Amino acid sequence: MSVEAGLRAQPRQRERPYASLIARLAAGAAALERAALTPWFWGLIALAWALVTWILGLHAVDVARMNDLGLISVLPLPVYASLTVLIVCYGLALRPRRPNERLLLGLTALAIVMLYGMTAMVEDVPRFATAWKHVGFIELITRTGRVAPHLEARFNWPGFFILSGFVTEIAGLQNALPFLAWAPVFFGLLYLGPLLMIFRAFSDDRRVVWLSVWLFYLNNWIAQDYFSPQAFGFFLYLTVVAILLRWFKTVHVPPATGPQAGRLRGLLRSLLAPREAPSAPSGEAQRTGLHLIVVLLLAVMAASHQLTPFVTLSALVLLVVFRRCPLRSLPLLSAVLTASWIIFMAMAYLSGNLAGMLREVGRVGEVLDANLTGHMAGSPLHIVVVNLRVVMTGLIWVLALAGAVRRLRHGHWELTGALLAVAPIPLLALQAYGGEMLLRVQFFALPFVALFAAMLFYPAPEAGRGVRTTVALCLASALLFAGLIVCRFGNERAEHMTASDLEAVEYLYDHAPRYSAFVSISPNLPWQYHDWEAYSYCRVAGGRMPKSVDEVVAYVAAEAECGPTYLILTRSQRDEMLQMGYPSESWAALEQAIATSPALSRVFANDTATIWVLAGTQEVAES
């Protein structure tokens, strides 16, 4: 290269890096410009904004200011704004005939986190006294390596607790408390897989599939997805149903022909004939493997929860009787597994409760009374919450009925979905389940009710493509969102726990000698999470407000026969009593009377809790 040529080349060499950088920046800007024209870009921006607004909004929540409407009474405007963005994004994402499923998956996951993770974000201690009790079951298993069926009815179905204990140990955790706060989000995400499989078995229209998912999560105010055997059992139930609908559908029914086939019989056969899409293709080995997985899930389910195996049995019987499933031996197998567990492994529970259980069988009126009118009590605001729960339940069933009718008018007769929606209802004839059977029935029916409600908006592939459907969908979603927050978190004032409540309970465990008795007015406090068998737990007056301090002292003194007896009063107990309708003055008067009683001496107090010991019993224990 000549000197002249070298001099000419020099500036070009210096310019090249800048030119390259500028070219890259220009290309990036052009790509950004192109991306800015896509719904994806603006959707992501909106969702990121919604998430940030949601987090910042929840950061400002003061749970101590809640009233008996629950969490909704303290949620600030930014939280509603973020949820509105989510609703609009979902409505718009469902507009195309073939919606973007990745986008819908992201939106659904975000909705689960934003709805079900709300309490974990605003509360400093995991909520719900029953969940703390479950941690105590698990601690007993990991500490002793055995179950104690005589301690509690739930211990007779310990599958979930054994599993949690095993996971806790392998994960190197001290106890299962870290699982509590985010358990509803975890289970919500877990349900998504089987729900999608179920809904895809009913419709090829992806709008129906994703709207069903959306409506399921927006109506799940029953809140049985906390850290519990029911949440686990529900997942197993959904998976069993998903496998049957995906791979084990009866696709062919012989037509009614011949002289004996009358008109009525022909009509009946026509109604019962399966018309859904055929099962997914599968080989013999696959079907055997899937069958084995179903048996495995049924076996674990039988050992994990009292109620779920019966719902599953009911669903299996209906599917087989109405020829929706060719596995005719499956209901029998499910019944044998369930009965075997009860007879051989749950005898401790059965021997003490069989007579009471049999007494409730067939008394549907009494069960409905216990499930409905039994809950229609409490403070005026709590009554609003309870009534709204009834309205929400009625609303989704009305939408589902309208959806079924609209679907029928488009020529689709969805008998399988209807069978699965009504499958849990026979359980109402079995027992009241502590006044919760109606809730559980609604929980198990909800996926299929949501499916029919979605079909109201999209009854056929060509339907529901106008702006009116999107607007109606967004309005319905907004209504359901608001309803869900009130219904699901309506008891939050009582069900949330505070660090001060926990501090008082920890004091008890640190200072009370083993085999002490712990007495409370209500069992609504974060206790029983370790050394379950080392203490006895009792409540005065069966959970109602004691009439006088003498009643409390007499109860505490009666427990003192076993050892030192402690009385603990916390904010969580007080708020539960107020939610039940007792005036705040009566609680204050009771506290005042206890404080001045010579029979009890105060050993601990913080801003929300106080502990007394029955005079004389502590010294006896120390000596």
Add this chain to the structure above:
Amino acid sequence: MKPRYRLWPALITISAFATGLVVLVDLQIPLRSLLALWFLLLCPGMALVGLLRTGDRLADVTLAVAASLALDALVAGVMLYCGAWSPQRGLAILIGLSAAGAALQLVVPRDAPFSIRRVP
């Protein structure tokens, strides 16, 4: 065998090895909980479900999670009721099960005994 068919067997084997190393040697590392949850939630089930070759990723993951949790509960429950509660031993059984399933997925040809055909 296509590389994508080796993905899950490889992931299961690596996860089983890592979880076994961390838990059985009792290494107190920050990611122990996440690693254990990942393994127990997905790997034993995926080792078996992978053999079914459903061709549906959503179904595979869903069944794998359900089967994993059921297998974990079954192994732990049998140990407990036999009076031999030992989480480490239970984990060793699950690691063995996962490794065997992953190896079978590699060994068994994809179109041999599990060929997909429509059932009439």
